[in-house]
Amino acid sequence: MQRYFIPENQWQLPNDRLIIKNDDYHHIVNVMRMQIDDEFICCDPSEQSYLVKIVEIVDSDKTIHGEIVKPLDEQNELPVNVTIAYGLPKGDKLDLVVQKGTELGMRELIPLKMDRSVVKWDEKKADKKIQRLQKIAKEAGEQSHRQTVPSIGSLQNLRSLLQDRTFDQIMVASEYEAKSLENKDNSFAHTIEHFNEGDDVLVIVGPEGGISEAELQLCQEEDVTPIRLGPRILRSETAPLYILSALSFYLEEWR
Structure with a gap:
């Protein structure tokens, strides 16, 4: 219907x-x-x-x-509130992540200015871009029978995001962790075992060039948990969808 x-x-x-x-x-x-x-x-x-x-x-x-x-009487929302902070990508990848992320239960998307983002938003046009993404989220929410429309936040940088926001869990998808299978504590599976219903979760995903060493250092200083999304290196637009799919399976179907 x-x-x-x-x-x-x-x-x-x-x-x-x-x-x-x-x-x-x-x-x-x-x-x-x-x-x-x-x-x-x-x-x-x-x-x-x-x-x-x-x-x-x-x-x-x-x-x-x-x-x-x-x-x-419906319950179509993820049991945790997931915010995806996504380094500005090229082309229409942001559109894809908003659409598919909405289908998979994302609560909010925050576009991030990151060191390796090739794309630069014109501040004068940023509001129109966000309005367009908000419309994509609304249409995807209606199609997927969500009970709420994910919000599209304003463009931020990583430091202001980490210092100004309060979350119960903060993670960063790291390609360095993907290359190392020795530290089991940084596997995504280990991390989500500690999630509780109603938690506000922030996941940071870099642009095509990945997250810079300086940004990873900042994440470390702010006690952000680095996570491994399997042994393969995922494209920037794949990582948020992997994360949301895994959360849906584990929290709604498995646990």
């Missing part, structure tokens, strides 16, 4: 009503061709989902008036 994320100011919960407009109106009316009494799922910002019925379509101001049929 089709799903939509509706902003807080469009809900009229005391009356069990909501108003749908903008891109969602276009999709419901012009793409899905829905009519009066058709039903779909809407999620509010608190991650509660509802079965909603169309009671009125107002073409003059391009709005849909919906009525809540019933709240739904």
Whole structure:
């Protein structure tokens, strides 16, 4: 069943009503061709989902008036809140990570300025890039039946990220660990054994050129746990998806 994320100011919960407009109106009316009494799922910002019925379509101001049929009991989110901090990559790799990361349960993505990032964002255009990524996350969240849309953070550097944010677990994917199988404590499997439900988890992934020695030193100074993602060296866009897939399997299916 089709799903939509509706902003807080469009809900009229005391009356069990909501108003749908903008891109969602276009999709419901012009793409899905829905009519009066058709039903779909809407999620509010608190991650509660509802079965909603169309009671009125107002073409003059391009709005849909919906009525809540019933709240739904869903649990589609990862048991930990995963933020991916990703060194700016080339091409459309960031789009891919946002889309697939959303499908796999990511809560937030933070673009990082890193030493080996070839791409440099124009500060004047950064907001438009983030808005575009946020739209990709919304569409992927609807397709994958998420209960919330991952947020896209503003562009940061590694030092400010580590000093200004509070997480229960902080990890950095390190190619140096991938080349060394001797330290079992730095395997990803060993690290996630210590995760608890509700933990806020930050994972740092470098760009195509990897994480510089200076950045790894900074991570060490800030007590960031280096992790090995198997013995092979993964592409920058593969690593976040590996991490999210492994977390989903271990926390939702295995443990």
